[in-house]
Amino acid sequence: MNFMQPIRLSHLSHGGGCGCKLAPSVLQQLLSSHPVATPYKQLLVGVETGDDAAVWExxxxxxxxxxxIATTDFFMPMVDEPRDFGRIAATNAISDVYAMGGTPIFALAILGMPVDKIPPEMVRQILEGGASVCEAAGIPIAGGHSIDSPEPIYGLAVIGTAPKAHIRRNADAKPGDTLILTKALGVGIYSAAFKKSALSPEAYGEFIASTxxxxxxxxxxxxxxxxxxxTDVTGFGLLGHALEMARGSGVTVNVKASALPLLKDAVSLAQQGFVTGASGRNWKSYDSAIKLPDGTPDWQxxxxxxxxxxxxxxxxxxxxKAxxxxxxxxxxxxxxxxxxxxIEAGEPLVSVDSSAF
Structure with missing residues (x-):
């Protein structure tokens, strides 16, 4: 096999990162026949509210x-540097345990690689990147599974624990609550710009630091x-995950656009058209439950x-206490x-105010 030509991991897949996720509407259709109630009383959190992980008492x-707490997450590369891909995928997978209020205890690797397109050393670097993040989280990779696949795939299945009183679902928001977001938005926009070689080195560093x-x-x-x-904000975007919180809790989520933290170049890149296909699919999936001001620009x-x-x-x-x-x-x-x-009492929807970014 000839691996002399430079390999761009991000060009070996049709999508990357959490932008690979099925649209919310498609996922809802696939799970429509799944029973909401189960005969297992120990299953405290399942698929009923689209929460981040399963919880068993x-x-x-x-x-x-x-x-x-049990979860799994994997996707295709959104960057070219293999170690960075491994680090991002592992950080993303472990997040679901943290989002439930838990502490991870070990992980299993999920690996699919086109063995005729990627040299073994590059695959090894992906795995090393994931292992470095697990080490930072204080957990081992205790095993895993690998296949030969048409596109590169990497991620983890992660197991965690928490006292029952520490479990935090996406469905327990209360009227009067305040909303906090812990990271800046714009990751998908940055990945779209990166794939077209339009992301500056400074922005790439910001992108890696966040992910x-x-x-x-x-x-x-x-x-x-x-x-x-x-809940953690991933493939469905801020509006999608806020809507899951609204529907699960039976409340209205109010978002103040001017208060949102954004990656430094997110606005300018979005205005230039560097967006993912997933953002459009997301909007079509949940637009009827979102209130945006009249005249909201498409880039916003x-x-x-x-x-x-x-x-x-x-x-x-x-x-x-906020x-x-x-x-x-x-x-x-x-x-x-x-x-x-x-958060306010009302119809389960997300309302964004008229303030600009």
Whole structure:
């Protein structure tokens, strides 16, 4: 096999990162026949609210039961550097455990590679990148599975634990709550620009720093009674994951556009048309449940629907504790964190105010 020509991982796949996810409407159709209620009383969180991970309660006879948190996430590359691809994919997969208020304990690798297109050394670097993130999270990769596939795929299945009282679902937001987002938006826009060689080295560094920042703060949030609901913002974009929170909790989610944290070049790149196909699919899936101001420009809607790979946590918390909680999150290593909106009683939908970015 001749591997002399430069290999761009991002050009070996039809999509990359969480932009590979099925559109929310398609996923809903596929799961429409799945029973909402199950005969397993220990299954505390399943598919009923589109939450981030499954949660199973263990009866340890102590009155303070431990829960097992299980999730899996994998996708195709959105970058060319193999180690970066491995790091991003692993960070993204582990995030689902943190989003439930848990602590990861080990992972299994999921690997699919076109062995006739990628040299073994490049595959090894992908795996090393993933392993480095797991090491930073304090967990081993305890096994996994690999196949020969037409496009490169990498990710993890991750197992975590949490006391039952620390589990945070996306469906427990309360009217009056304040919303906090811990990372900047624009990852999908940056990936679209990167694929077309239009992303500056400075922006690429910002992109990697965000997508490889572990959402460890989630484990701390689970122990805070003032935190009512948590989810991570990934492939369905801010609007999609906020809508899941709205529907699961039976509330209206209000988003203040001017308060949203954005990657430095997100607006200018979106205005130039560097957007993913997934943002359009996202909008078509949930536009009937979104209220945008009349005249909202298309580029602004693209940012709101932009698929986030390894995005931040969306947190619904007690309003009188929001400022203190935000400061704690920033101090813990999430400088982009912002208060971005609120929860109110009403129809389960997402309403974005008229403020510009």
């Amino acid at each position: 263990l009866d340890n006879g102590t009155g303070n039961p431990t829960c097992i 490889t920042l572990l959402n460890k703060i989630g484990a701390t949030l689970g122990g805070n009674p003032d935190v009512h609901a948590v 809607r693209q940012i709101l629907c932009d698929p986030q790979t390894s995005g931040g946590l969306l947190i619904s918390c007690a309003p009188d 400022d203190t909680l935000l400061q704690d999150i920033v101090t813990a290593g999430y400088p982009a964190a912002r208060i971005i909106g609120s």
